[in-house]
Amino acid sequence: MSNQSAETSRMRGLMLVAGREIRVRGLSKANLVSLLVTVVIVGVLAALPSLIGGNEEDxxxxxxxxxxxxxxxxxxxxxxxxxxxxxxxxxxxxxxxxxxxxxxxxxxxxxxxxxxxxxxxxxxxxxxxxxxxxxxxxxxxxxxxxxxxxxTVEPLEFVTLESGGVHSTLDYFTGLVISIIMFMMLMTPVQYIAMGVVEEKSSRIVEILLTSLKPWQLLGGKVIGLGVISLVNLVAMVAVGLGVSAATGMLGDLPPGTAAAAVSTIGWWLMAFALFGTLAGGVGSLVSRQEESGSVLTPLIMSLTLSYLGAIFLLNAPTSTFAEVLSIVPPFSGIAMPTRMAITEVPAWQVGLSAVLLAAAAAGALALGSQLYKRSVLYTGSRMKLTEALRRAA
Structure with a gap:
C-alpha cells in the first residue's frame, strides 16, 4: 500500500509541474495568438492549390x-x-x-x-x-x-524504370507543408524547455522546488506540459489542413496515403519531441544565465535545422538512397520520414525500422537528458562543460 501511495505521490508531483506549464504557457495570450495565426496560415496553404487552380466553369x-x-x-x-x-x-x-x-x-x-x-x-x-x-x-x-x-484502343501501360517515378507539384507542396509544420512544432517548444530550465535555475526557484519535488519530476513535468500544448497546436493544424482540403475538394486529389501520413505525423512528432525536448532540458541545466543558453542549444538547433533541410532535399528525390537513409536514421527521421511518406509510397519495413530507431533514440535521450538535469541543475557559476556533466552523470 505504501508503494502505491509513493507512486501516486510521484505522479501527482509530475502532473502538478505539467499543469503549471499548461496554465502559464498554454493559456498565455502569446500562445493563443500564435496558435490562431498558425492555424490561419495552414488553412490558407491548404486552400492555395484550389485558389490558384480556380474553379473553371464548363x-x-x-x-x-x-x-x-x-x-x-x-x-x-x-x-x-x-x-x-x-x-x-x-x-x-x-x-x-x-x-x-x-x-x-x-x-x-x-x-x-x-x-x-x-x-x-x-x-x-x-x-x-x-x-x-x-x-x-x-x-x-x-x-x-x-x-x-x-x-477501342488499349491505353498505354506506364512503366517507370526508376522506382517512385515523377512527382507532381501537389506532391511537393504537401510534403513541404508537413516538413515546415514539423520543424516549427519542434523548434519552438524545444527552445521554451531550455529557456524555462535556465530561468528557474538563474532565479534560484529550482532550489525551492527541489525541496518537495524530484529532479525528474521537474524536467518530466516541463516536457509533458509543453508537449501537451504543442500537441494540441499540432492536432489543430492537421485538422484544419485536412478539413480545408476536404472543403475545397482537394483532398481527393492529394497523393494516395497523404491523409494517413498527415495523421501519422502526430506520432512521429511525439517521438521526435521526446528526443529533442529532454535533451534541451538537460543541456539547458548546464548554464545559469539566459544569454548562455544559445551556446548549449546550438547542437540541438543545428540537428533540427539539418533535419528540416534534409527533408526539403528529399522532396526532389524521395526514392534516392540518401532520402532512404535520412528517413531511417534518427534524429533526422523525425521530420524526414513523415515528409517522405506524404509524397511517395514507403516500404513498410523502412517505416517500421525508422519508428523503432527513433523510439530507441528518444528513450536514450530521455535517460541522458534526465541525468544531465539531475547532476547539473543545482550547479551555479560558469557554464558546466558537457564532458564534466557526463562524468558526473556516469
Whole structure:
C-alpha cells in the first residue's frame, strides 16, 4: 500500500509541474495568438492549390449536323463541357452570336465570336476527329459493335524504370507543408524547455522546488506540459489542413496515403519531441544565465535545422538512397520520414525500422537528458562543460 501511495505521490508531483506549464504557457495570450495565426496560415496553404487552380466553369458548346450525336458522346466523356444540340447549323451559329454558347460545331466548322482557348480548341478538335471516324464507319455499313471494336484502343501501360517515378507539384507542396509544420512544432517548444530550465535555475526557484519535488519530476513535468500544448497546436493544424482540403475538394486529389501520413505525423512528432525536448532540458541545466543558453542549444538547433533541410532535399528525390537513409536514421527521421511518406509510397519495413530507431533514440535521450538535469541543475557559476556533466552523470 505504501508503494502505491509513493507512486501516486510521484505522479501527482509530475502532473502538478505539467499543469503549471499548461496554465502559464498554454493559456498565455502569446500562445493563443500564435496558435490562431498558425492555424490561419495552414488553412490558407491548404486552400492555395484550389485558389490558384480556380474553379473553371464548363465551356458552353453548341452542336449541329450529322456528327452531333457522336461528338456529344466524345465531349461528355472528356468532361468540362455544357453541350446544347441544335437542329440546324444556322441555329448553332445564331447561338454563338447571341452568346448563348461560347462556340458551336456544325458541318465541319467551329463558330466563335473571338476564338476559344487552346485547351478547349484541342479537345473539340479531338472530339471532332473521333466523331467523324465513328460516323464514317457507320456510313460504311459497320454495326455499332464493330464500330466500338474498331475504336477501342488499349491505353498505354506506364512503366517507370526508376522506382517512385515523377512527382507532381501537389506532391511537393504537401510534403513541404508537413516538413515546415514539423520543424516549427519542434523548434519552438524545444527552445521554451531550455529557456524555462535556465530561468528557474538563474532565479534560484529550482532550489525551492527541489525541496518537495524530484529532479525528474521537474524536467518530466516541463516536457509533458509543453508537449501537451504543442500537441494540441499540432492536432489543430492537421485538422484544419485536412478539413480545408476536404472543403475545397482537394483532398481527393492529394497523393494516395497523404491523409494517413498527415495523421501519422502526430506520432512521429511525439517521438521526435521526446528526443529533442529532454535533451534541451538537460543541456539547458548546464548554464545559469539566459544569454548562455544559445551556446548549449546550438547542437540541438543545428540537428533540427539539418533535419528540416534534409527533408526539403528529399522532396526532389524521395526514392534516392540518401532520402532512404535520412528517413531511417534518427534524429533526422523525425521530420524526414513523415515528409517522405506524404509524397511517395514507403516500404513498410523502412517505416517500421525508422519508428523503432527513433523510439530507441528518444528513450536514450530521455535517460541522458534526465541525468544531465539531475547532476547539473543545482550547479551555479560558469557554464558546466558537457564532458564534466557526463562524468558526473556516469
Amino acid at each position: 465551356a458552353a458548346i453548341g452542336l449541329a449536323g450529322e456528327n452531333a450525336p457522336a461528338m456529344q458522346a466524345q465531349l461528355e466523356a472528356m468532361g468540362g463541357f455544357d453541350i446544347t444540340v441544335y437542329d440546324t447549323a444556322d441555329e448553332a451559329e445564331r447561338a454563338v452570336e447571341d452568346e448563348t454558347v461560347e462556340a458551336a460545331v456544325a458541318d465541319g466548322s467551329l463558330y466563335s465570336l473571338d476564338g476559344v482557348g487552346n485547351e478547349v480548341e484541342t479537345k473539340i478538335d479531338a472530339a471532332w476527329q473521333a466523331a467523324s471516324v465513328q460516323t464514317n464507319l457507320a456510313n460504311a455499313g459497320l454495326s455499332d459493335q464493330e464500330i466500338a471494336g474498331a475504336l
